[in-house]
Amino acid sequence: MKKHSLIIASLAVTLAACKPNISPKAPTSGSADFSRFMVVGDSYAAGFSDGSLYKSAQEHSLAVMLADQFKLVAPNSTFKQPLVPGESGLPHPKNVLAMVTDCLGITSLMPAPDTKWDTTGNHDNITAQEPFNNMATPGMRIGDFYTTDYITILNALKPGELPYAARFYHDYHYSPLQQMLYTRDNIKPTFFVFWLGFYDVFLYAQSGGTGSPNPPGGAPALTDITPADTFAARYDAIVGNMVANGAKGVLINIPDILDMPYFTTVPVKDDQGNYFLMNDKTSVRKMTDDDMLLLEMPIDSLKCYGYGTSTPIPDRWSLSSTGGAQSEIGYIRSAITQYNIAIAKTAAKYGLALVDINSYLKTMETGVIFNGVTYTPQFVQGGTFSLDGLHFTQRGYALIANQVINSINKQYSSTLSQVDVNKYPGIYFP
Amino acid sequence: MKKNLILTAFLSFHILTCFAGGFQLNLQGLRQLAMGGGGTGWTWDASTIFYNPGGIGHMDGMQAYAGIIFLNPHTRYVQTPTGDYTADAASHLYTPFNLYVGGPLKANKKIGLGLAVYTPFGSGIKWDDNWAGRYIIQEIQLQSIFVQPTASYAITDHLSLGAGFVYGFGSLLLRQALPVADASGNEGQAKLKGGAQGFGFNMGLHYRFSDRLQAGVAFRSQVNMKVNNGKATFTVPSSLADQFPNTSFKGSVKLPSVLSVGVGYKPTKALTLQFDLNLVNWNSYDSLRFDFAQNTANLKDVSQPRLYKSVIAFRLGGHYDFGKFAVMLGGAYDPTPAHNGYISPDLPDANRIVLNGGLSYTPIKKLTIIAALEYQLISAHDGSYDPANFSGRYQAKAAIPGIGVTYNF
Numbered sequence: 001m002k003k004h005s006l007i008i009a010s011l012a013v014t015l016a017a018c019k020p021n022i023s024p025k026a027p028t029s030g031s032a033d034f035s036r037f038m039v040v041g042d043s044y045a046a047g048f049s050d051g052s053l054y055k056s057a058q059e060h061s062l063a064v065m066l067a068d069q070f071k072l073v074a075p076n077s078t079f080k081q082p083l084v085p086g087e088s089g090l091p092h093p094k095n096v097l098a099m100v101t102d103c104l105g106i107t108s109l110m111p112a113p114d115t116k117w118d119t120t121g122n123h124d125n126i127t128a129q130e131p132f133n134n135m136a137t138p139g140m141r142i143g144d145f146y147t148t149d150y151i152t153i154l155n156a157l158k159p160g161e162l163p164y165a166a167r168f169y170h171d172y173h174y175s176p177l178q179q180m181l182y183t184r185d186n187i188k189p190t191f192f193v194f195w196l197g198f199y200d201v202f203l204y205a206q207s208g209g210t211g212s213p214n215p216p217g218g219a220p221a222l223t224d225i226t227p228a229d230t231f232a233a234r235y236d237a238i239v240g241n242m243v244a245n246g247a248k249g250v251l252i253n254i255p256d257i258l259d260m261p262y263f264t265t266v267p268v269k270d271d272q273g274n275y276f277l278m279n280d281k282t283s284v285r286k287m288t289d290d291d292m293l294l295l296e297m298p299i300d301s302l303k304c305y306g307y308g309t310s311t312p313i314p315d316r317w318s319l320s321s322t323g324g325a326q327s328e329i330g331y332i333r334s335a336i337t338q339y340n341i342a343i344a345k346t347a348a349k350y351g352l353a354l355v356d357i358n359s360y361l362k363t364m365e366t367g368v369i370f371n372g373v374t375y376t377p378q379f380v381q382g383g384t385f386s387l388d389g390l391h392f393t394q395r396g397y398a399l400i401a402n403q404v405i406n407s408i409n410k411q412y413s414s415t416l417s418q419v420d421v422n423k424y425p426g427i428y429f430p
Numbered sequence: 431m432k433k434n435l436i437l438t439a440f441l442s443f444h445i446l447t448c449f450a451g452g453f454q455l456n457l458q459g460l461r462q463l464a465m466g467g468g469g470t471g472w473t474w475d476a477s478t479i480f481y482n483p484g485g486i487g488h489m490d491g492m493q494a495y496a497g498i499i500f501l502n503p504h505t506r507y508v509q510t511p512t513g514d515y516t517a518d519a520a521s522h523l524y525t526p527f528n529l530y531v532g533g534p535l536k537a538n539k540k541i542g543l544g545l546a547v548y549t550p551f552g553s554g555i556k557w558d559d560n561w562a563g564r565y566i567i568q569e570i571q572l573q574s575i576f577v578q579p580t581a582s583y584a585i586t587d588h589l590s591l592g593a594g595f596v597y598g599f600g601s602l603l604l605r606q607a608l609p610v611a612d613a614s615g616n617e618g619q620a621k622l623k624g625g626a627q628g629f630g631f632n633m634g635l636h637y638r639f640s641d642r643l644q645a646g647v648a649f650r651s652q653v654n655m656k657v658n659n660g661k662a663t664f665t666v667p668s669s670l671a672d673q674f675p676n677t678s679f680k681g682s683v684k685l686p687s688v689l690s691v692g693v694g695y696k697p698t699k700a701l702t703l704q705f706d707l708n709l710v711n712w713n714s715y716d717s718l719r720f721d722f723a724q725n726t727a728n729l730k731d732v733s734q735p736r737l738y739k740s741v742i743a744f745r746l747g748g749h750y751d752f753g754k755f756a757v758m759l760g761g762a763y764d765p766t767p768a769h770n771g772y773i774s775p776d777l778p779d780a781n782r783i784v785l786n787g788g789l790s791y792t793p794i795k796k797l798t799i800i801a802a803l804e805y806q807l808i809s810a811h812d813g814s815y816d817p818a819n820f821s822g823r824y825q826a827k828a829a830i831p832g833i834g835v836t837y838n839f
Contacts, residue, residue, distance in 0.1 A: 020506035020518070020825040022810045027512040072514055096613075099669060109669055372565030372818035373609045383609065417513035420562050428613050429667035 027072050030414030032248045034070035035077050038133050038189035039063040040180055040242065041252075043391060044400075045136035045195045046164070047081075050096070050111075051388035052089025053138060053164055059083070060394040060424050063134045065401040066193060069416050081134040082126055082168035086118035090164055093117040095387035097380070097429055103304035109429070111380070111387035126167050131186040137165045140176060141199040142234050143219070143226035148175045157222060181241060192242050192249035193404065197235070197343065200226035201335040202257055202390075208294065208316040209328030213335075225335050232342035236349070243350045250353040250408055252400075253340045255361045258292065258332060261379035261389035263319065266293040266302075276308025279315040280322055287313075290321035292329065295379075295389040353411035360403050368399065370421045375399060383426050394424035454686070454710060456743075456764070457499045457526045457804075458548050460834035464788020464802035465747020466760030468706025470646045470692025473636065475798075475836050476530035479544040479580050482648040482692070483592025484636035486542030487584035490838070492533035497800070497834030499526045505555060505826045507563070507775060510812055517563075520556040528834070532580065542582035542592065550576055550650075551600075551685050553777055564607035566818045567776040568619070574600030574655065574685070578632055593633040598653045598685070600626050602660065608674075612667040622679065622720070624660025628653040630685075642696040652687040652714050656680075662722060670728075677724040681732075686740075687711045700752070706745040712738035712767035738767040747786070758788040758802070773813030778824035783807045796838045804830040 039045050046053060047061025058064075058081055067079035084090045095111040102108070144150060151172055154163040166172070170182050204211045204225045211223025218230035242249060257263065268287040269275045275286040276293075287308075297317035301307040319328045340358055347354035364384060367374045375396070376382035379389055384396040392400065398421040405416045459477030462469035469481035476495040478485035501524040509515035532544020556569040580594030601624070608618030634648035657680060664674035692706040720732040747760030762784040773779065788802035806828045814821035
């Protein structure tokens with residue numbers, strides 16, 4: 001009997017010796033404290049994708065990806081977002097890829113609005129679920145941050161499209177700043193992510209440069225560029241409010257929006273190489289390779305109804321390069337450069353981590369490989385940008401999340417883990 | 431103006447790194463396995479047809495030999511530098527085997543004949559279909575069986591020469607996820623499957639200085655295993671089906687040549703010591719090509735550079751004879767041919783230290799039963815596969831038992 005048990009014991013030892021026993025090294029938080037986390041931002045931090053905000057994209061938002069990694073070092077942390085109830089989206093049905101037949105009768109794989117639109121509950125007020133850790137609001141600008149009655153103004157702009165902010169702003173009359181301070185005092189964040197500034201320049205670009213690049217008085221209308229000095233002063237003051245109680249955090253700068261598929265996908269000439277005619281302010285001229293057309297323009301008009309030939313493409317759908325630094329494209333580039341200088345200064349001033357997402361996205365031009373998948377900024381097949389050509393796929397957001405984590409680790413000597421980019425949804429094909 | 435969305439470059443095809451490194455199986459003889467894997471210098475039994483065909487002339491007589499080895503490797507991947515992700519490859523039992531029959535002819539002892547059937551190369555690993563490295567590999571199974579008719583000639587009493595012709599056949603199965611998902615989020619998959627064959631030779635020179643000292647040199651040639659009519663099957667969303675047509679493919683894998691030098695010495699009547707060097711010419715393996723019969727913008731032929739280096743393995747063993755019983759002990763150092771940056775999850779190879787032991791029993795004069803056990807120490811190691819930007823920490827463990835029987839005519 002004794003002999004037997006000896007044999008069994010030694011067999012067990014032998015077998016155990018054949019099983020791998022390594023485990024991953026646990027992440028650490030370094031000098032930062034991730035136990036109470038708050039996010040201030042616009043559509044990018046909210047989880048906007050495919051031209052809309054929908055539940056599963058919010059559930060995999062950049063903010064949630066970061067919160068999940070923080071939870072590994074701060075197990076008791078919680079993270080709540082003002083989720084929309086449906087999968088199709090707010091304010092519009094999201095884009096999906098579909099086989100679409102165009103005005104020429106050619107069927108091809110194109111983004112098209114989802115035929116399902118589950119709007120039930122989109123406009124419910126959910127302030128009873130407060131506090132929300134993620135107050136990121138699509139469309140938010142530094143230029144609007146001090147504007148009271150923010151929701152009413154948004155409402156007046158797009159009647160019938162009750163803004164997402166109306167779901168969760170504690171007070172209908174609040175300015176974004178008031179909402180931020182209210183949330184801050186409620187959550188008492190130890191760490192925050194701050195990503196704003198995109199819309200301060202994008203709304204001008206989205207209008208085809210029909211707004212003002214230098215609006216007077218520091219109060220930009222909704223198609224204007226927020227003046228750089230206004231931006232710098234407010235950005236600093238807003239972030240100052242976030243660090244006032246000792247919170248640490250990370251600032252994300254502004255991508256070069258003109259590299260996004262929204263501006264790079266629609267060609268400026270036809271298949272034969274003839275450049276389209278465009279309205280450049282008051283004059284009509286042929287487009288050049290340096291001009292840009294917006295992805296949202298009526299493509300059918302270009303294909304079948306004489307846009308660019310018999311009818312010059314309206315100024316509203318194009319960005320002009322004529323005039324160098326004084327052109328629409330020049331104003332956009334200059335604003336982004338100056339905003340990013342201001343963001344870097346603010347990060348240095350308060351000792352915050354800075355994510356230079358602008359530089360990172362430039363490196364994507366040649367492809368970034370993650371675990372065997374190559375990501376590029378190309379529309380649809382690049383896998384990085386979603387079907388609006390402007391926001392990221394969830395995999396694209398995960399690539400961003402890893403850049404944020406790298407910056408945090410560097411600034412705070414933490415060892416937060418990388419996100420597995422490929423575990424999130426990318427583009428879905430019919 | 432057409433604005434078709436041409437979808438290009440989905441398939442990065444990081445696949446087929448599987449032929450990396452140490453998928454050479456040094457398991458062709460039980461007694462040798464029990465002594466670190468060497469057998470070029472000392473003629474133990476009919477397995478010399480593989481280890482050194484020159485040794486056939488120095489066998490005591492005709493012998494039949496059969497052996498089987500049970501290989502059940504366990505491999506784990508963990509996320510680095512920190513994380514919470516762990517993946518274990520599925521457990522799978524492989525059974526390399528060897529059959530030998532041969533020896534010097536009774537009619538003319540100068541001439542020896544032999545036939546060998548053995549499994550010199552093989553590999554397999556199956557990860558979960560949804561694991562983090564799925565775009566590099568989900569599953570790979572490689573099998574090869576070599577058949578080797580062999581003849582030897584004893585030039586003098588001391589020196590014997592032998593050579594054999596090698597016919598190899600085998601199979602390849604490979605599955606890899608494709609980064610295209612359908613409307614429900616199901617990901618695509620590429621599956622390559624095919625039979626392969628190739629030819630080569632195995633020759634050796636065996637010198638018997640005395641009853642106490644023997645030495646040998648053997649050279650096993652490169653065998654170019656060709657797949658001529660493999661089947662490539664792609665599972666993709668229907669809107670991309672024309673970009674990923676199911677098609678046939680051609681390809682080849684050059685299994686490396688091996689030059690071995692060995693010596694055996696008997697300091698006492700019961701004790702034999704042996705030492706082997708193997709030079710494995712993995713550098714012959716410069717690139718891997720797979721040509722698809724039908725190409726599209728997204729499905730292009732695969733040609734991947736391989737940066738393998740030739741390696742030298744050292745094998746040391748001892749054999750102590752107690753009469754009806756014998757005890758063997760040995761060990762080996764078997765370095766990986768894969769360069770840093772080319773350690774892939776289809777064969778997360780690393781330098782290995784091998785410890786061996788075994789026992790033989792001869793119940794009746796003509797019959798011997800041999801049991802051997804190999805334990806492979808592959809220390810946990812960080813590995814990256816740079817072409818796919820995939821890195822992590824790997825640990826592989828295997829205890830490899832085998833059993834064989836010889837019968838002398």
